[in-house]
Amino acid sequence: xxxxxxxxxxxxxxxxxxxxxxxxxxxxxxxxxxxxxxxxxxxxxxxxxxxxxxxxxxxxxxxxxxxxxxxxxxxxxxxxxxxxxxxxxxxxxxxxxxxxxxxxxxxxxxxxxxxxxxxxxxxxxxxxxxxxxxxxxxxxxxxxxxxxxxxxxxxxxxxxxxxxxxxxxxxxxxxxxxxxxxxxxxxxxxxxxxxxxxxxxxxxxxxxxxxxxxxxxxxxxxxxxxxxxxxxxxxxxxxxxxxxxxxxxxxxxxxxxxxxxxxxxxxxxxxxxxxxxxxxxxxxxx
Amino acid sequence: xxxxxxxxxxxxxxxxxxxxxxxxxxxxxxxxxxxxxxxxxxxxxxxxxxxxxxxxxxxxxxxxxxxxxxxxxxxxxxxxxxxxxxxxxxxxxxxxxxxxxxxxxxxxxxxxxxxxxxxxxxxxxxxxxxxxxxxxxxxxxxxxxxxxxxxxxxxxxxxxxxxxxxxxxxxxxxxxxxxxxxxxxx
Numbered sequence: 001x002x003x004x005x006x007x008x009x010x011x012x013x014x015x016x017x018x019x020x021x022x023x024x025x026x027x028x029x030x031x032x033x034x035x036x037x038x039x040x041x042x043x044x045x046x047x048x049x050x051x052x053x054x055x056x057x058x059x060x061x062x063x064x065x066x067x068x069x070x071x072x073x074x075x076x077x078x079x080x081x082x083x084x085x086x087x088x089x090x091x092x093x094x095x096x097x098x099x100x101x102x103x104x105x106x107x108x109x110x111x112x113x114x115x116x117x118x119x120x121x122x123x124x125x126x127x128x129x130x131x132x133x134x135x136x137x138x139x140x141x142x143x144x145x146x147x148x149x150x151x152x153x154x155x156x157x158x159x160x161x162x163x164x165x166x167x168x169x170x171x172x173x174x175x176x177x178x179x180x181x182x183x184x185x186x187x188x189x190x191x192x193x194x195x196x197x198x199x200x201x202x203x204x205x206x207x208x209x210x211x212x213x214x215x216x217x218x219x220x221x222x223x224x225x226x227x228x229x230x231x232x233x234x235x236x237x238x239x240x241x242x243x244x245x246x247x248x249x250x251x252x253x254x255x256x257x258x259x260x261x262x263x264x265x266x267x268x269x270x271x272x273x274x275x276x277x278x279x280x281x282x283x284x285x286x
Numbered sequence: 287x288x289x290x291x292x293x294x295x296x297x298x299x300x301x302x303x304x305x306x307x308x309x310x311x312x313x314x315x316x317x318x319x320x321x322x323x324x325x326x327x328x329x330x331x332x333x334x335x336x337x338x339x340x341x342x343x344x345x346x347x348x349x350x351x352x353x354x355x356x357x358x359x360x361x362x363x364x365x366x367x368x369x370x371x372x373x374x375x376x377x378x379x380x381x382x383x384x385x386x387x388x389x390x391x392x393x394x395x396x397x398x399x400x401x402x403x404x405x406x407x408x409x410x411x412x413x414x415x416x417x418x419x420x421x422x423x424x425x426x427x428x429x430x431x432x433x434x435x436x437x438x439x440x441x442x443x444x445x446x447x448x449x450x451x452x453x454x455x456x457x458x459x460x461x462x463x464x465x466x467x468x469x470x471x472x
Contacts, residue, residue: 057323057324068326074323077327081331084338092346095353096350097357099350107347129344130340133344134335156315158315159320159325
């Protein structure tokens with residue numbers, strides 16, 4: 001009772017002090033931003049915005065990017081492997097019954113994808129779980145690593161996402177024919193539609209089937225690339241606007257938050273679409 | 287002249303390389319010369335991640351999850367067991383309590399009956415003693431009364447004889463006695 005009274009007495013000045021400190025910090029940061037804008041935004045910088053430079057593949061030990069060259073692609077793919085290893089292997093090394101933070105996240109990821117495969121693709125798709133988990137962990141780690149400033153985002157390249165999508169496409173097609181034989185073609189023959197419509201629908205279904213890997217890959221690369229390019233464009237504005245550079249900096253903060261969301265959502269979308277396609281392969285009937 | 291052409295050629299080559307590398311304006315994503323590099327390292331990456339996951343990470347996490355499920359199930363079973371035991375113990379306790387209460391009542395009833403019988407006995411004994419004493423007293427009173435009656439008769443007889451003698455008559459003992467008996471009867 002008495003303690004509560006004491007807190008009541010001391011709270012408002014604390015609040016006021018915090019508010020004051022917040023204001024002071026705000027103005028200090030703003031002043032720093034303005035000063036840095038004035039100091040580091042000479043007129044010659046102008047509107048030198050190169051939003052696509054960040055996507056360039058650079059060889060570290062030679063001028064030429066050959067097939068086996070060590071490039072920034074190699075570095076950031078390797079870091080993605082390390083991140084997956086750190087989370088799923090080092091994070092679970094204690095095998096605790098009551099998990100710690102890293103183990104909790106690893107178990108969440110496991111449960112998330114396992115349930116997705118089970119619910120979307122069906123129980124008989126569980127044997128593809130390590131494959132789908134590989135895709136998800138790689139994409140999500142690559143996306144998040146790409147959000148580190150000055151990093152290289154491997155999933156922003158169509159070459160990478162096209163291979164991922166092609167892997168899914170060929171896996172699904174092969175599994176479909178192996179599991180169902182010619183019956184897999186029933187996927188294109190919509191038996192619930194009226195008979196005259198079926199050939200037309202079959203053509204549409206066939207086209208949509210072959211468009212799948214294209215949309216599958218471009219969706220991921222496009223989203224990641226666009227977000228990063230937007231960040232760079234705003235960064236260019238921040239360099240050019242001098243005194244008012246705090247505006248694009250706030251915009252960058254907002255877009256960055258959105259990008260964090262997109263990084264996860266695109267990995268999720270890629271994975272769940274993989275599960276949907278796999279379901280088609282395992283159960284081709286409409 | 288030669289050096290000039292060389293420079294131009296070099297510049298042209300450089301420009302081509304720039305264009306090939308995206309050059310800032312074009313999309314580096316469409317620079318096909320880097321595709322083989324990206325695809326090769328991506329293949330390595332995917333194979334490594336797949337091996338890490340399928341050999342180490344996923345079996346381990348599955349084992350941990352199964353173990354946790356097992357532990358939870360065991361703990362629940364143990365809790366169920368303990369609960370059953372607690373109920374059993376409570377029942378046993380209640381039964382013991384009821385038994386003890388019944389025993390206490392039985393003992394109390396026994397004690398009461400014993401006391402009652404002892405009391406009855408004592409009362410009967412006292413009654414008997416009182417009756418004895420009353421009878422004795424009555425006997426003593428009767429004796430006293432009889433003695434008194436005899437004594438009174440004797441005194442009356444003697445007194446009558448003396449009175450008769452004093453009056454000058456000679457008292458016949460038998461007549462006096464008969465007269466006294468006659469008077470006493472009346």
